[in-house]
Amino acid sequence: MKHNNVVPNGHFKKHWQNYVKTWFNQPARKTRRRLARQKKAVKIFPRPTAGPLRPIVHGQTLKYNMKLRAGKGFSLEELKAAGIPKKLAPTIGIAVDHRRKNRSLESLQANVQRLKTYKAKLVVFPRHARKFKAGDSTPEELATATQVHGAYMPIVGEKPSVELVKVTDEMKSFNAYAKLRLERMNERHMGVRLKKAAEAEKEDKK
Numbered sequence: 001m002k003h004n005n006v007v008p009n010g011h012f013k014k015h016w017q018n019y020v021k022t023w024f025n026q027p028a029r030k031t032r033r034r035l036a037r038q039k040k041a042v043k044i045f046p047r048p049t050a051g052p053l054r055p056i057v058h059g060q061t062l063k064y065n066m067k068l069r070a071g072k073g074f075s076l077e078e079l080k081a082a083g084i085p086k087k088l089a090p091t092i093g094i095a096v097d098h099r100r101k102n103r104s105l106e107s108l109q110a111n112v113q114r115l116k117t118y119k120a121k122l123v124v125f126p127r128h129a130r131k132f133k134a135g136d137s138t139p140e141e142l143a144t145a146t147q148v149h150g151a152y153m154p155i156v157g158e159k160p161s162v163e164l165v166k167v168t169d170e171m172k173s174f175n176a177y178a179k180l181r182l183e184r185m186n187e188r189h190m191g192v193r194l195k196k197a198a199e200a201e202k203e204d205k206k
Contacts, residue, residue: 041147046125048148052095053118055111056155068157073097074111081108082115092124118153 041049055078057071058064073095079086089096094115102108123145126136137145 041149046123046145046147047093048152050148050151052090052093053114053153054095055097055100056107056114058107068155070155071097071100073100074115075100075102077102078108078111078115081112082119084115084119092122094118114153 037049053074054070054072055074056068059067059069074089074097076086076096076098079089079094079096084092084094086096086098123137123141124135125142125145126132
């Protein structure tokens with residue numbers, strides 16, 4: 001045996017079966033989760049199973065700020081613009097976040113519109129079956145009301161539209177590489193050219 005190698009000393013009897021992690025309870029877990037979801041739906045009826053309504057917000061940082069996602073809750077400014085009192089909002093399935101600030105008019109308008117759409121579709125059950133209060137839905141609406149399962153009013157990003165144009169002879173003859181090189185050269189020589197122009201102006205004044 002050549003070279004200064006390590007003397008073979010393999011440890012292969014490790015009782016590997018003691019360290020195998022099994023996952024035999026997966027089908028039972030799946031059933032248990034489904035039953036738990038059904039129980040929860042019955043318990044919170046007639047509220048939506050997905051929880052309260054969330055606002056549309058932009059992701060943080062340069063990497064994700066073009067993406068839309070669900071936020072923690074609607075700001076007080078949004079609730080005010082939609083005409084919903086901040087104390088009433090949590091009782092009718094609207095999440096409220098008193099810390100959030102609106103930093104753009106577009107997001108404010110989008111969330112106000114979201115609240116108004118929700119309010120138009122909302123069916124409010126009375127606390128006591130025979131005692132109807134102001135703001136409660138009519139008995140006809142209550143009779144036809146169903147519990148919403150799964151996501152409602154999903155947040156969908158707008159897809160950019162593509163405009164198709166005919167390729168003209170001018171487009172075909174345009175040399176993009178040459179144009180880029182020319183502009184790059186112009187930028188590089190800008191300082192020298194300005195200096196020369198200033199010197200020429202001085203000479204003319206003399």
